[in-house]
Amino acid sequence: MSGRIMIVEDERIVALDLRQTLESFGHEVVMVASSGEQAVADGPLLKPDLVLMDIHLDGPMDGTQAACILQQHNIPVLFLTAFAGQAMLDQAEQSSPYGYLVKPVETRALQATVRMALARRRAEIAVEKGEERLRLAVDVAGLGVWEWDAAAARFIGEGQFESIVGHIPESLDDTDSGFLSRIDAAYRPAIAEALTRGEAIRTTVKLKEMPGQGRNGWVDFHARAFARPGGDLDRAVGVIRDVTAQREQEERLRRAAVVFTSTGEGIAILDAQRRVISVNPAFTTLTGFAESDVQGREPDDFLYARRREDAFYTRLRESESDYWSGEVACVRHDGTMFPAWQHLCVVRDAQGHIGNYVLAMSDTGALRRAEAQINHLAYHDTLTGLGNRNMLEDAIEKEIERAHQNGSRVAVLFIDLDGFKLINDTMGHATGDQLLTEVAQRISRVLRRTDTAIRLGGDEFVVVVPEVARFEDCASLAEKLLCEIRTVVELERERISVSASIGIAVYPDNATDFTGLIQAADSAMYGAKERGRNRFAFYSSDMADRAMERLHIEQGLLRAIAGDQLLLQYQPVVRIDDGQLVGFEALIRWDEPSHGRIGPDRFIPVAEECGLIDYIGSWVLHTACAQALRWMRQGFADLRLAVNVSARQMTTGDFHDTVRDALAVTGFPANQLELEITESTLQAVEHSRELLGRLKALGVLISIDDFGTGFSSLSLLKHLPIDRIKIDRSFVQDLPGDPNDVAVTGAIIALATSLGLGLIAEGVETPAQQQFLRARGCTEAQGYLFSRPLDVDDVDQLIATPRGRLS
Template sequence: MNGRIMIVEDERIVALDLRQTLESFGHEVVMVASSGEQAVAEGPRLKPDLVLMDIHLDGPMDGTAAACVLQEHSIPVLFLTAFAGQAMLDLAERSSPYGYLVKPVETRALQATVRMALARRRAELQVEKGEERLRLAMDAAELGVWEWDATRHRFVSEGRFESIFGCSPESLDDAERGFLARIDPAFRPGIAEALTQGQAIRTTVKLNESPDSGDNGWVDLHAQAFSRPDGGLDRAVGVIRDVTLEREQEERLRRAAVVFTSTGEGMAILDVDHRVISINPAFETLTGFTEHEVKGLAPDDFLHARRREDSFEARLQESDSDYWSGEVACLRKDGTLFPAWQHLCVVRDAQGQVGNYVLAISDTGALRRAEAQINHLAYHDTLTGLGNRNMLEDTIEREIDRARQHGGRVAVLFIDLDGFKLINDTLGHAAGDTLLREVAHRISRILRRTDTAIRIGGDEFVVVVPDITRLEDCASLAEKLLCEIRTGIDLEHERLSVSASIGIAVFPDNANDFTGLVQAADSAMYGAKERGRNRYAFYSNDMAERAIERLHIEQGLLRAIAGDQLLLQYQPVVRLEDGQLVGFEALIRWDEPTHGRIGPDRFIPVAEECGLIDYIGAWVLRTACAQAVSWIRQGFEALRLAVNVSARQMSAGDFVTTVREILDETEFPPDQLDLEITESTLQSVDHSRQLLAELRALGVCISIDDFGTGFSSLSLLKHLQIDRIKIDRSFVQDLPGDANGVAVTEAIVAMANRLGLSLIAEGVETATQQEFLRKLGCDEAQGYLFSRPLDVRDVDMLIAAPPEHLS
């Protein structure tokens, strides 16, 4: 086959002879160049099939240099030269020529050599085209090709390999830069085993992060391993393709399938003609139809009720978009009708053509029941089933509006249980909840159908009573409620009784709106508590003032604790026999910046009700013990310190621990600490005997304060570990002129002497009282006759220079 040939020869006659000879063989001579520069300039443009090149040419570029440049453009060169020395051959070999002829060359040899060179070129072009097709095919398929030559320990890659793999491995199994090291460890063992055994591999694997780019992903891996005769790996060849996007799409499809299968909404996939392709299990559950029964049917044929506005086409025509949602009437397989919330969605392909429709339905009957349940929870107390705060406001405002329209009255009864917190703390929250449920039941049992019972939190209840004509009716209802509440309740194998305090306020007499009416009833309730509890009280202005004062005290106490406004004074206790100072009682005071000093009788009850007494009591005990230790170190070694303890403190489960920690912290001698506890406290604390035993085990002394003023029980003195009792000032103040006071005092002294208890008389203000009590057998006393409560600096002076006796 003839070819297109370029001649590069600087001898004109030789060049013309060669042209004639080649043309006589049927070849086309596309150009005769006289220099290497000319050949390099024109060769890439003419693209000859072969260049017949002399090595020695005029100009700076010889034939070998020109041949190297033409080789870069895939133009083959055949050297025709007069020189054949070894040096010349070595130089010519660098350009990989297609042949080397030495002048003068015989015509047949020239013809044969040129013909073979052209045949070789055609074969190479065939290979190049095949390689190009393979390369284009790999690019089109986005493949990467790799080969591992185990004998040469060489890894070769082509195509998209490096862009897919993120790097070019140096070997097959190198720990850091190897092909297998780039594959996720979970997939690596199977691939390594297949390659070792010479097996074919067709799998999808996950890649580790690339050390170069940090990318990872998924690839399809196809490979074939070839073994040596001895069974070892000879070579392996394979291709890879990035399938990360496909894997992500598959994962999305799997998630969508899970949602489709597990969602609570009934879903149906429809074709372009609105016919069912598939339904999910929820659709079967909601409608009763199986997929086999509805496949190929339109929803209008079996699902939608026979009303045109519920049809598929009507709904889509309403919407200006590919979505519609609303409530429709649907039919179950058994013919029953149910309301459903329906979503319609058009699914379009990449060209915007409709491909499918998605229909989703949910039973709104269940939603309505759930809404009703949520609404009930929003307006009812979960513990008792009564209304809650939300219902309270709605009810009162509604009844006030009705009363305004018809000229009626509305009464609000605010109920607070007496002593509930003590029961809750001692018996536990479970018992407290049982008690609250029973009280709620009893309140509801008393009321009319038009009345509303509310639990607003804790142990507080409110009753809203509309259409009141007489205030006496409110009083009668309150009496019934008090009687019903205080009836004994069986609670955890115990029969307990709890009383209540009820405050009554009436619209429009006491307030004109919701807030004012509730506040007035709340104030009246505190008025009932102040009058002795287990009773009711109507609202009055002075109650409101006391309620405001209580609020100010509660808020002021919080500021007092934070601002160190609380302080202690100490009242001396003397021995009546000789007037000798034996100790002090610590008394708390509050120096309020605006109102001056406030006595404990005003703020301690508030502290007990609002829960601050625990902190205040611990502060008093710690401060008094720390101060008394300094006086002991000043020389008053036998000092006895008395500190009052409230019922709330003793009811706390950690009271004994608190006392122990304070004694350890301050290093105050336990046997010189006297805890003063009232009779009512001992009676209200269920585990008082065990508690006093634990306190006595610490070495602490116990006194009963204000003895005789509570509901005294001689069993307290008989069974509880008590060291002394304090005669209340109410018995002392009229001695010795009051016969009843004398009789009571004599009885207390006689009883104490028989039981071996020490006695302290409070409120001694005259020498006559002192002498009478001394002769009667009373051991010690305190009162203004001896000293008023003293500040710390005054006690320091008293201890530094004590008088012979205080009297």
């Protein structure tokens, strides 16, 4: 067969002779070049089937060099040269020629060699085209082809392999750089076992997520391993294909199927002719029609009380949104009718043609019942059944309008339970809910039919009393409510007593609108609490002022916490006989930007009521311990730190954890931390003995602050793990002139001495007080006689000097 041939020969006569000979064989000579440079330049453009190349050519490039370059363009070379030395053969071999003929060559030998070279080239072209088709097919199919050659320890990845996996592995195993390491661990053992047995594998596996090495997804995995005669792995080959999108689509279809099956709406899938294809279980439950009853039928024929073709199919065809919704009258399988809200939508194909309709329907009777229930919930408290805030506003505005027309009065009683939070926190929310329910029932029993009882939320209730003739009637009702509420409540496992504080405001005497009445009653309620709780109080203007101040303090505390406005001062504690410094009491202060420094007596009670004391107390404990530890490291190694604890902190249930965490975080020694707790707090907290025991187990010291100001009980000192008593400043300030204070102070000192407890006297301001206390045996004191509370910088200067006396 003929071919297209290029001749590269620098001897013109030889070149012409070759050309005539080749053309006589029927071949086409596309070019005669005299140098390697010309062959390299024109060969890739002409793409000859074969190049007859002399090795020794004019110019710097010889035939073997030119052949190597032409080989890169898949152009075969046949050497025709006068040299056949070993060195020349070695050099020619590097270009992988199709043949090597030594001049002079017989015509028949040339014809045969050229013919065989062309035949070889045609075979290679066929293979190359087959390989190209295979590569294209692999790319079109999105396949990644791989092979592991065990003998050569070489992993080959072709096609889409690298884009799927992310990189070409170095081996087949599950090492960090191995192919199996890219496969999720759940699928890896089965593949490894199948490869070991030499079985064909056809499965879908998940790729392991490896950041920066290809995306995580799913692949179809087809492979097989081949073993040597001895059983060792020889090679393994396989293909992979990314099926992540397919798996995601299948997952979406599964989810859609679950929704279709489990949704509460009745759904019917219709074809383009509006015939039923399938229905979900909810459709059968709602209508009574099974799928077999309605397949192939139009809903107009069985579902509607009257045909709806003109009602919504026409509108749907005319609609640009492909959706229609409306209420329709439907008929169940048993002939009964029911109202339903129906959604009908069109499903179109990619060309915009209608492929299906989807009909969804729900029983509007159930919706109407739900609406009625929602309306009830909108105006009633779910726990107690009383009215809620929405009903309160509506009731008060109606009664105000009626009172305005009739010239009568309306009273609002604001009820807040005393100590309910303590019960809720210590006995649990379930017990708290039972108590609230019982209180609501008791309130309802006392009221008239014209009165309205409301639960605002938490432990707050409001009673609206219309047509009030006398203020005494409000007081009488409040007394009845207080008596009813404080009666012992018998729950399943507990007997609980709770009292209430009631504030009373009257229209139009105290306010003329809803907001004003509620605010006035709320202020009056706080006035009742301030007077001792378990009582009622009528509104007065000074109550409103105090309530407004409380609100300002509460809001200001939130800003103070966020703006780091809280700080600590430290009151020195000294030995009373020589004024030697022994430690400090941490005292919290609030530097409010607009009103200056605010004392704890004003903001701590508010913090306890609004729940901020937990955060503030924890902050004080952590800050004081951290600061005191720095002073210890500066040389005051035996420093004792006292921190006050509020009643609210003791009742939260996690105070022990707060102290433990503060010691752990700051590293402050537990045996040098003293927690100051008022005796009224210890009496109020039922589990104080257990809590103090847990605190003592941490190693901290416990002192009773303000001892003697409450209803002192010797059992506190006998049964609780107390280390120290602090004599309140109210007993110290008139010493030694007041006989009563002398007697009380002497008794406290004697009591502490006999029980082996430490003693600190607070508020020592005169040498006479110091001398009296020292003579009676009091060991330590604090007060302005020795030092006012100090800022941190002042304490730094104090402890930087040689340890002196503050007397």
